[in-house]
Amino acid sequence: MKTHLISGGCGFVGRNMVNRLYNNTNDRIVFIDNLAVGKHPNTWLNHPFQKSQGNMNIYGEDERLCFIEEDFRVTLQKLVHQPEYLKKELGLDIERFADVYHFAAIVGGRAMIDGDPIQVALDLSIDAEFFYWISRHKPERVLYPSSSAAYPVNLQTESNAIQLKESDIDFNHMGQPDMTYGWTKLTGEFLAQITAKHYGVSITCIRPFSGYGEDQDYSYPTPAIARRAVFKEAPFEVWGSGHQGRDFVHIDDVLDCVEVAMEKIHDGSAINIGQGVLTSFRDLIEIFCEFAGYQPEIKPLLDKPVGVHSRYCDMTWVKDNLGWEPKISIREGMKRVYDAVMAREIAEGNLKPE
Template sequence: MNVLVTGSAGFLGRRLTDALEARGDTVTAIDIAEGCDALDLFRDGHRRFDLVFHCAAVAPHRSAIDGRPLTVGAGNLELDSALFQWAARTQPGRVVYFSSSAAYPVCLQDGSHRDPLREHDTLIHPEQPDAIYGAVKAMGERLARLYRDQGGAVTVVRPFSGYGEDQSADFPFGAFRIRALAREDPFTVWGDGTQVRDWVHIDDVVGAVLASVDNDVDGPVNICTGIGTSMAQLARMFAVEAGYAPRFEFLADRPSGVTYRVGDPTRLNEIYTPKVTIEEGVKRALAQQPVNM
């Protein structure tokens, strides 16, 4: 197929591009880091693609979400709205829209609820997503529904805490990897360490996305494991795997996000089951040399 990947140089985009090319697809890869802005294509482009993966995003990590909300909000809203206007004009075979677990209501993630988040839970309190990034992703899902109502084919996926051995230190897993490789002591963790996340390896994110496309899944569908691991637990996994026993220092004044975010993988497991455990992911990460992203 003739495939477009936006944000192709990013953590998700480059892995997805590799997987598509390995399948024999012809990939047009665009990324602002390589001098090609997706916004330019969306505003002026008329070429039709069989499949579109919209991975381009503005700083989708916690420090930027909390520290630069206007940049994150306005930038991602502009990208997503331009995507669907372009898609309505060019009518690609299918668009894959990457939403986020941040679209879920924060009232279901405050620690008092320990039930896995189900896809329809976004309807309970739609006015309470996680910060501006979650609000933009919730709006993107609404745009996707409108696009579908007009005859467009669109798959909406909600990745939870994606991670991998080459992830940027802007994200917890990547930061922990760098600290463990450097054998830092104290080993710092943002927040009090009790924040729980559903960690899903990037190989499984890609596998789940491609399975969703191959099965013509409209979604939304969670990309998750259903297993929660706290930041403190993850930090200790890294230290043990690295073979040292640091003192852990928890920085309560740094951005830490919601208390408990674990997804329900029931819908995903109908088409794909994640294969890489968080323990295996840590081992893989420490087997690699540091990458400065």
Template sequence: MKKKILITGGCGFVGRHLTKRLSVDPNNEITIVDNLSTGLKLEDWPEHLKCSVARMIYDDCVNFFEESTEKFDVVFHLAAIVEGRMTIENDPLKVAKDLIIDSAMFRWVVKTKPKKIVYFSSSAVYPIKYQERKYNIPLPESLIDFKKNKIDLPDMCYGWAKLVGEYLSYLAVNKYGLKVAVYRPFSGYGEDQDLNYPFPAIMKRIVKKEFPIKVWGDGRQSRDFIYIEDCISAILETYERINDASPLNLGTGIKTSFRDLIRLSCKLNNVPYKIKTLLEKPVGVYARYCDIRKQRYFGLKPKYSLEEGIAIVSNYIKKNNL
């Protein structure tokens, strides 16, 4: 039986991997809407992600939502402005457009009533008071609870925008009877990720044998790095089981500092370790890593170790001479 699927932002990093995995099933009839602000045209996708879709619409998804009355079985809503820490901190009103994108999407689904909406939130929604140098904890989904009026200061405009998106997801379920799954990815990475993001940027410096290796801040800030295919697997294994907009973390639960990431990557690439700290660069919160208990409840466990992920990204950079 055919399943009509819409993916907004499908030409971006996460969207490409999601589309490739969904395209394997011939019953999935995929439509992508993407204005290519950061994404790649379908014909320019990396070889390992090339696939066919039923329809490609190169346009702003806000325009699509305003004009379309088409009905879909599943809507994967990935469209957003992120562009890394430099944009989040230095151009917050650019990121605030995410409020427009999400509100347009939720108004549209209320009219067209898809069978399922999958909303991509972010770990940036978590209160920054739990991510400080002096005090940080693995972040459980329960730290935010709209039913109990339980929210706190998230990470910059991007965190606020995604928190509003989660609240709209909550309203879509409780006021309009829709079915919504919400995901909070932590620091996803992969071989074809834009170099605005720290993981591929650091891997490139190491592969190109930059010495010393530049790191933003003092390098002691830490993140929860999860390989993109583990994120996609978790979503595809659970999105049909979550209907109430209750969020699910996507992470490993392992806290890794940028110094440790560089040290391990240097070892695996047989490159000497020495860093140059760029203290004037923005670094965000000190420590962000997830509580994995709810993922374990769903039977989820990452397939790829950090060492394996480093090898995949490093080899891709070498092979494609990036």
């Protein structure tokens, strides 16, 4: 049986990947998270808890889901210094991991990126330990999620808002990325290319734009705006002028693209994942308020952090070279989020069913 590894497996992207791999394969999935932000699997896995082995919980009747609650850096150091650790301590007989998805990171949204940049810089230490381990372990394939934040900020201003192309990041002519978050992702991409080239590991890097989905935390703008629309906030507050825009892409599309990309990209180079559509926060509010059936006045909160003015991508390279295009339109994806938020609020007793 193949075994895949997912770091940060209890975060937004990680949870979706754990469920997807479990549903689409017969393989075993080991996922690791320190639960700094992530949710405990008891709250989101629809498969029964079976047993514990050391600090690992095993779920699913076929025992294919193995959760280790630990700082991934600690796991990585154990794996480097004692390659037999998983077998000896946890009874997991794994010669070599098949796919390794590295989602463990301090992300936290705009408030964290601007408000505590040195905490975000700890991602450098997570990534450095990670690439060191994979250069030794050499899994079959590796996914490294970079970010749209790696792009130079001077290409994302009000007067210079362009559709960002993969080639807009050039290690020979560097621009300045978005805060420490963007720098860590750029460094991660560089380490990915070096690890692929010098150690012969197959690595794919992705630059997702603003990923969203039904089970995303309320600290992110999409579910937070949906929730306020569900409660018919009026006037409707928006951070900044609300004219700043992002390229929102549904998590199912992101993970579909990952699957295609990992088949075709092995040298650590990075691709965009977005819709290629710029949607302003005012547009987003309008969509959710339309679902809620009202038209509030918009109240800008000019003291809130807003990040760059316009961040969206050009998907031409991906379409031409991978033959992949996103399938879930903004309206369809946002309706799914709206319905999920409504269901969550009703289930928690905060809202009466209509």
